[in-house]
Amino acid sequence: MxxxxxxxxxxxxxxxxxxxxxxxxxxxxxxxxxxxxxxxxxxxxxxxxxxxGALEAFFSGVGHRDILLMCSVFLLAGAFGQITKDIGAVDAVVNLGLSVVSPQWLVVGIFAVSAFIGTAIGTSMGVIIAVAPVVVAMGTYVHCDMALMMGAVVGGAMFGDNLSLVSDTTIASVSSLGADGRRKFVLNAKLALMSALICSCLLFDANPAGMVNVESGGQWILTLPYALLLCLSLCHVNVFLTLIFSTVFAVLIGVILTDYSVLHSFKGIQLGFLSMADITLLSLMIAGLSGLIGRDVIVNIGAKLSAWVEQRGDARLAQFLMIKLGLVCDMLLANNTIAIIIAAPIIRQLADRYHIKRHIAAAWIDISSCVMQGLIPYGAQILLASSLAGVSPLMIALKVYYCWILGLVLAIYVYLWGKKN
Structure with a gap:
């Protein structure tokens, strides 16, 4: 330890x-x-x-392919956000949204839209990139806690990341444990939908204190860059390419419909990159820290916990251990997919030893890792939301109600029905 x-x-x-x-x-x-x-x-x-070997371990973590891809996505998201802001696309989509959405449904709607997109595309980062800038712009028109609105975005994103059939966490948990994907989905959906319903009730009660009048007119065509971003995401185009195409399209829309120029776009892209400098550097440092800690630490922790369960021989306790492994591994690595892959061998042994069905084990490790990923203030999802909204990561983490509720629902379910599994 x-x-x-x-x-x-x-x-x-x-x-x-x-x-x-x-x-x-x-x-x-x-x-x-x-x-x-x-x-x-x-x-x-x-x-x-x-x-x-500390130097090699540190830069091995920093130079990991997934980390570098994530940092590239951060930079591109910053460029897209700055360009759409410069051409007036953000204001256009906010005006359109606020003109058709009732205030009491605003936060619930943010959560629902994020959850729908997340389930469709299977990536939480893609959801935050697409939805968060719009929500931030809405914050200038409604008197509502920005941390709460960002919490709704992150919560919905994690709902989709956990439940989607095309999510890398779903694929990793099912493949690494040799589980039945359909049965895992049914069990996962039961807990996720119950948690989402409870979360929606809480968010419905969190109405904006007021709303500034907005123009219902305006150039709706300026919303097309966001439409393209969502369409490409729903078509499962790589998020890296999606952001590049959407940014270029936003520049073209600005040049054609406004007084925006290509030269202005160069400055906008630079400003967008700079706006993401902090989160990019922090992500690299966290990756380096994970590299220094090493995977052996996680394996050793898992072995000790497994031996502890062996002394008690209880199936319900074994399932709680699976959940704990998912939480601990993700807390250490700040990446739920990698956490699942590392914890899978230990969880497979526990499932076989206590005759726990593989699809149940897959659901527990997927849910627990996604819960922790949506709550750690140094995770990529909350860091990105924090960077876009200018709100403390910890304040957002405290208001990702969906993940808190999902974790509680999971614990209650295992406590009540764990032995029957």
């Missing part, structure tokens, strides 16, 4: 610093100790604990 001390140090500094400055009454308390600074002592500790 000592191997996770660097991560614990980072979380304590990040969380503790924010709480300390909040107690002092300082504005923007969680920004006083930036996460990029808070992670430096954690990296130093992990480097010291790693000893020989």
């Amino acid at each position: 000592i191997g996770i001390l660097p991560l614990v140090l980072f979380v304590l500094l990040f969380l503790g610093g924010g709480l300390f400055f909040s107690a002092l009454g300082i504005k923007d308390a969680f920004y006083q100790l930036p996460p990029m600074v808070a992670i430096l002592p954690a990296i130093a500790l992990a480097w010291y604990m790693r000893g020989k």
